[in-house]
Amino acid sequence: MVRAIMIQGTGSNVGKSVLVAGLARAYSRRGLRVAPFKPQNMSNNAAVTENGGEIGRAQALQAWAANRPTHTDMNPILLKPETDTGAQIIVQGQRAGTMKAGDYRKDKSKLLSAALESFDRLCGDADLVLVEGAGSPAETNLRKGDIANMGFACAAGVPVVLVGDIHRGGVIAQIVGTQAVLDAGDLTMIKGFAVNRFKGDVSLFDEGRDDIAARTGWPCLGVVPWFQDAWKLPAEDMMDIRSHTGGACKVVVPQLERMANFDDLDPLSAEPGVTVEVIPAGRPLPGDANLVLLPGSKSTIGDLTYFRAQGWDVDLYAHVRRGGHVLGLCGGYQMLGKTISDPEGVDGRPGTVEGLGLLNVETVMVGQKKVTLRTARALPGHEPVTGYEIHMGRTDGPDCARAWLEVAGRAEGATDTTGRIRGSYLHGIFASDAFRARYLLELGVTSDLSYEDGVDKTLNALADHLEQNMDLDRLLSLAETPRRA
Missing domain, CATH: 3.40.50.880 (Class I glutamine amidotransferase (GATase) domain)
Structure with a gap:
């Protein structure tokens, strides 16, 4: 029977997309049929799916990692910013119009049914669905009508692992603070936490890891060191675009x-x-x-x-x-x-x-x-x-x-x-x-590079990295059969 787990972050750009890609490759190598899913994404770097629609580039990479064709159900709601206050809305791969940010906040709950419909279809052809959140569940002003984080997790009955980013500093406050602002119903969905992007000797954070666990009551599923080859994977967010020195x-x-x-x-x-x-x-x-x-x-x-x-x-x-x-x-x-x-x-x-x-x-x-x-x-x-x-x-x-x-x-x-x-x-x-x-x-320039082979090699290295630094057996045990509310 299908199981699902959701990776949410304490903020944007904490490495959720890369973690899900690595988990997809790791679990697919164990023989599981894995499907990535992100209910709502915001990106202008879209991928065209094999069934003729648009999804976020990260979900296309995650599908690659999971060794399965891309499909619009993997990212049913895609927002493509056109101005500072408005975006084109893609629903299940197709353009559904343009909406101002204020109007979208009022109407986004109506899109939950489309997200759940896509999620249900994915669940029908998978052993494990890896769900990725967007932004942070701690943005309490966005909780009403939410479809990206706890709103989806509660509606679909999917347990959550919360990921913090130690590289940006204050990771203890990130995770403990998130717990402090969530309501009781949302807190019941969180089953554990992980710390991402650690540089240096991981053992130096043992006390910090234990402090988070003591304060939250959540088990730690891993402290993940910085993955040096992440730049070799296709970037989704404009924040990830950077110059690269070569020849x-x-x-x-x-x-x-x-x-x-x-x-x-x-x-x-x-x-x-x-x-x-x-x-x-x-x-x-x-x-x-x-x-x-x-x-x-x-x-x-x-x-x-x-x-x-x-x-x-x-x-x-x-x-x-x-x-x-x-x-x-x-x-x-x-x-x-x-x-x-x-x-x-x-x-x-x-x-x-x-x-x-x-x-x-x-x-x-x-x-x-x-x-x-x-x-x-x-x-x-x-x-x-x-x-x-x-x-x-x-x-x-x-x-x-x-x-x-x-x-x-x-x-x-x-x-x-x-x-x-x-x-x-x-x-x-x-x-x-x-x-x-x-x-x-x-x-x-003379080139003999095999680009796609290089990406595939990097995905395998990422999966190895997570196998070594996360408790993937425990993470898999936390995944549950979705309980639709």
């Missing part, structure tokens, strides 16, 4: 305000011959870049305005004059064109804005959102490429006659007359080893 070839990425689907950077960061430098607001694009990569965006026109406000357009034109390469993916592709028209206001206010003018193409923001996995071939070498499309809009123009990808028998992308400036709607292309090797060769 002499420098790929520069402007950190857009609404940057989306930035998993394109992960295989490049893994290359020993490549340095990926993410440039935050207020800093110029470096003059020694070999490639400037304009990433995807959840709000293309808004991010184009943001790009210009940083002076990055001036830096980009200088880069092109020096003979540098430019690649725009999805929203970045749209920005590289001559104009972006939005007659229906799907990306903001209706109207037309000038693009960066580096590709002779024009974009119109119309039509239904395209969300699909793709297999393609690169041109002219015909290297196999896998990727995905997740965008609104249509792009056409003379430079599309120099397409550099072929998708389902049609030309995809655009190239300028020099061959150094390219754009495409296809995300995830650099995970294809043969294509990435050929592309990097144009930048003077």
Whole structure:
């Protein structure tokens, strides 16, 4: 019979997603059918599932760790921020509209039924469902109508393990303080705690571990040392995006305000011959870049305005004059064109804005959102490429006659007359080893890296790490058959 356990954190970014991925691999290696689940997620770095919808990138990685296909039921509610106060809402993989934060807080309880429906389906095809919370259950102002943490745990009857992050300091207060503010009903759901991201000699925290256990009455399931290779796993949160020093070839990425689907950077960061430098607001694009990569965006026109406000357009034109390469993916592709028209206001206010003018193409923001996995071939070498499309809009123009990808028998992308400036709607292309090797060769880099093998090796190392530092037998014994309230 299926069992479930929920990993909640004392705050955002305490390492819940990575822990669940490691647990998924560890338990699947023990022969269990494992399914990851996150009732509500907030991320613009979405993955396209094999059943044709969107989920958070972390749940896609967890599915990979669990050796099972991705499915929209793994993350039934996905919020994709478009502004500081509003987000697009994805329900069971499909766009359900846009909502202001205040309105969502009022109506989110209505989405609980969708989350429970997806959870029930996952439970029908698993021995163990690993549920990940979001943010912190200690945010008592959000408890009413909650579907991300204790609200879901109570409704589904799933026991909870609370994880604190010692790296950010105050982990004793994190865990004990969380207990102090939760109501009695929520407290009955918590069966234990763990401490994550310890650096140094773990035994030095024995007294702290025992103090937490004495104050809370909860057993400790482990003090997990810092996992050094976590950077090799695909990042989900924009907070996790960071520069990575490798070789002499420098790929520069402007950190857009609404940057989306930035998993394109992960295989490049893994290359020993490549340095990926993410440039935050207020800093110029470096003059020694070999490639400037304009990433995807959840709000293309808004991010184009943001790009210009940083002076990055001036830096980009200088880069092109020096003979540098430019690649725009999805929203970045749209920005590289001559104009972006939005007659229906799907990306903001209706109207037309000038693009960066580096590709002779024009974009119109119309039509239904395209969300699909793709297999393609690169041109002219015909290297196999896998990727995905997740965008609104249509792009056409003379430079599309120099397409550099072929998708389902049609030309995809655009190239300028020099061959150094390219754009495409296809995300995830650099995970294809043969294509990435050929592309990097144009930048003077020789590659023999097998990217996906590297991720799989890291997941196994993470599972080993948790086997050594957590009581996985006890954790599994705490999992229970869900008791739907």
